[in-house]
Structures are given as C-alpha cells and as structure tokens.
Amino acid sequence: MNNSKKVAGLAGVVSVLWMGLTAAVAANQKRLLFNPLGSKREVLKPYSTGHRTRPIVVRAKDGTRLSGWLMTPPVKGPHPGVVYFGGRSEEVSWVARDAGKLFPGMAVLAVNYRGYGDSHGDPAEEHFVEDGRLLFDWLAERHHVDPKRVAVVGRSLGSGVAVQVAMERDAHSIVLITPYDSILALAKRKFKTLPVDYFLQHKFESVKYAHQIKAPAYVLRAAVDDIVPHSHTDQLVQKLGLLHADEIVPDSDHLNIPYLESTQERIASFLASRFNPPAA
Template sequence: MSTTLSILAGLLALGALAMTPSVQKQLLYFPNEPSRALRATPADAGLAYEEARITTSDGETLHAWYIPADTARGVVLMFHGNAGNIGDRVGFARLFHDLGLDTLLVDYRGYGQSTGTPSEAGTYRDAEAAWRYLVETRQLPPARILLHGRSLGGAVAAYLATTVSAAGLVLDSTFTSVPDIAEALYPWLPTQWFVRIRYPTLERLRTLDTPVLVLHARGDEIVPYAHGQRLAEAAAGATLVTLDGSHNTSSEDSAAIYREAMQTFADRVLPASAMQPAAQARRR
C-alpha cells in the first residue's frame, strides 16, 4: 500500500471511529473470529472441569469453566483478549493447574456461548459477575483470587481490581488505554477526541495498591512494549517481565519465562496453604 493510500486508510478509520459507538465496537470486539464455536475444552488438555452459567447484573448469561487443581492454594480469574473465546485459552488453564491454581475461564457477553452484545460497560459488568460467582457462589476468599487479563482482558481485570480486594493483578500484553493505541496508529490526528471506548488501564493503576505483575513482549506489534513499561511504572511496586515473540505468541515463545514469572508472583501474593477444596469437578 502506498503512503497516500495508508494515510487515506487512516483517515477512513478515524472517520469510522468518530461515527458512532456501535461502529467503534465493531472495530474493537471480534467474538466471531474465527467463530463463536468452542474449539477445545479443558478435557482436551486432560483437565477436569465444571460448566458454569453466570448471570450478570443486567440479566445476561455468561458461559464459564471452573477448572480445579489438586490442593490448590488459589484461583486465577482470567479475562481473555478481544477475539476468540474460552475454547482458545485452555493452554492457560493447563499452566495455572500445573502451578497449583484453580482457574475460572469466562466469556464476555456476546462471546462463545454467552448471551448479549459486548461493550465497555458490559465487560465491566461481566467481570463483576465472575467475581461474585467465585466469592458468593463458590465462597472462595478474595485473598486467594488472582486477576489475570490478556490484552483487552488486562483492561477489564484492572477495572475489577479497583473495585474488589484481590490477591494480585497480572497484566499480559495490555494497553494503557484504547485512545493511546489509536494515537500510536495515527499520531497526526486528534484521536483522543474521537475515541469513545476508553478502557483507561494506566489511569486505574495509579491509584491501585494491589500487587501487579506486567508481562509484555518487546516485539509486540499490536500493543507496543512501551505500554507495558508505562503500566509497570504507574503501579507502585509492580514487576515488569519482558517476553520474546509477538502479541499473540509471547506466552508460547517465552513459556519458561512466563511460567517462572507466574510462579514467583503466586509465591509472593498467595498463602502457601491450600484453599478449602471445591466440589469435585466432573470430567466432561
């Protein structure tokens, strides 16, 4: 594409962003990529699990999997990125299980088998509902819950961290805000004025006293490494771990580093003793 066409494409993209909130949502949320079908379940990774249906405060029903670990000392509440669904995140559940952590994988509204249509406010309600499920339905202590968010999920997890008392917050390949991403793409345009979807992760971290781990690939081509650096600087006492690979491959390309970082962080923020065992999960 020529420089002229690139500029034109940028202007058209900005014009779309400026139109309506619904257009912006189409540019950010990709629940149908590649489809809403679940390509795998925890059973495909040899994990027992429970199906869960979680009701949000505005009446949507979220599909989730609860995946227990033997004598777990804590649970990871994971929020995924803006494409795909929980069927694409089974590998993370395997990692957390091997670290002695239960996992709750949950799909946002409009993703996978969840009802509704995604939005910024909606994803926040989804996060709150998932937290209530762990604390009220499963009666797990907040001090045993780690919030983990990847890419867009990091922004959702950061919001939740400002409203609850979690053990810790893990931000994997997360942006400082949606307007900052737009500004990086089109620095010559006043994108901060037009972008309606905010997800102000950086702003939220500045007032957060929850322990924070930031994982970010230096070669991230979608969310530049500088975003991870700024997030780590904004959160008091945060740890920044640099990964290899790209935005979508860093957890695999740096599997050993990722695992060690998660292990060290869990050792730091979670009590060594096991949680009360949850009800026996059924292998599906």
C-alpha cells in the same frame, strides 16, 4: 485564479475524505476494537488435566448469559482463585486446556466476554468491567475458594478489565500480559489524523486507575510487540502502586505470548509465591 480553484477543490476533496474516514472508524469502532470473530471455540473439548473442569453459565446483572469454564483442584479446599480476562478476539476455552500449567492448585474462572464464544450480548467496556466485578465476586463466594486469595489475570485488551476490577475489588494479586496505558492512546497512535478523543466510546484508560491498585502487579511483555509498543506499557508501569516485576518473555510476540511454556511457568510461579509465601 484557476490554481486557487484547484487548490480549494483539492482541499474540499481531502476534507470530504477525512470526514468519511472519521465517520467510518467511528461507526466501526466496536468491530475494530473487539472483533469477537463469531462464536468459534478455540478448543473443542476444553479440559484441564490438573483440575475438575466444568462449563458454567453466569447471569450478568441485566440477565445477559455469560458462558465459560470453572476449574477446581481435585483436592479439598479452600483454594486460591484466579479470574482470567482475555484479549481482543480471544475465545477463552484454551485457558481450560492449559490451566494445569498456568494455575496449578488454584480455582480458575475463565468466561467469555459478551458477544464472544457462547456468551450473549454486545461487547462494550462498561459491560466488560461490570461483568468482571460480578465474576470476581462469583468466584470469591464459592465454598471451595478462599475469598482473601483471589487474583486477576488480564491479557492485552483484558488487562484493562483486570486493572479496573482490581481497583474496585480486593484482588490478592494482578498479572498483566502485554498491557497498555489506554486504548485511547493506542488509537491516537494508529489514527494520528483523526479526532479519536471525540468519538472513541471504549477508552480503557488503565493509566488513570493503576495508582489505586493495592495488589502486587506482575507485568509480562512480548519480546516483539507491534500492537502494544513497550512505550505504552512503560506509561502504565510507572503508575502502578506496587510493582512486583516487569519482564520480557523471550521469543514471544503479542499473539503467542500466553501459550508459551515460559510465560505459563512465570505466571504459575508468581501466583504460587503470592498465594503460598514461604514461612518466615
């Protein structure tokens, strides 16, 4: 009888601990998923040597202030355009610094998510996607941008935003850097014993939307990635409607991949070939 009571007591303790862990993860999911790290700017004075660079503020539909940078080529347009969506904890001022290598001859819009950098508001999937559509439209409406040649580029967390924006807008091309099938699937992998399906609010289920994307997709994976394992990228790639290429960048990991010269050259080459195809 005593052993039965001990087992029951242990089971009760385990149950309480499990419920406590579940509650803690559920309550802190925004911090765990987004983690904007305050408003620290990665590059103090962002400036692209290949563009005119200016800080901009775009108002979201609900009035929230979104801050970032618009980079335009110094020659007369109309130019092809690119909207960039960053990863978890990523402040996007570095894009303004590297735009000359990443996006030569292209108009580039890089805006921090809500709660990131100087942008106001709280991060959430629905806001990121709604704001992403707004930013795509905003760039396409600039007089110096060709509205029929606007691409989206998403890194890690931002690949989920890029996929949903490309699904609902006429994106010319899409570049996905270390993309995943869904945040839900990654969370279930990380928290195997928790009922993630029931409490995760921001699921970013790219795999559900990928087949609806009509634009050619270019996927770049890190050589070593312990945040988005290749198996989760495989699931997404299999659903993409039009896959241009799926490549692994040598000597890269999940954190350094967008800053590498090899990555930047690959992206620039892909977009240039799409925006300016060789004459038949």
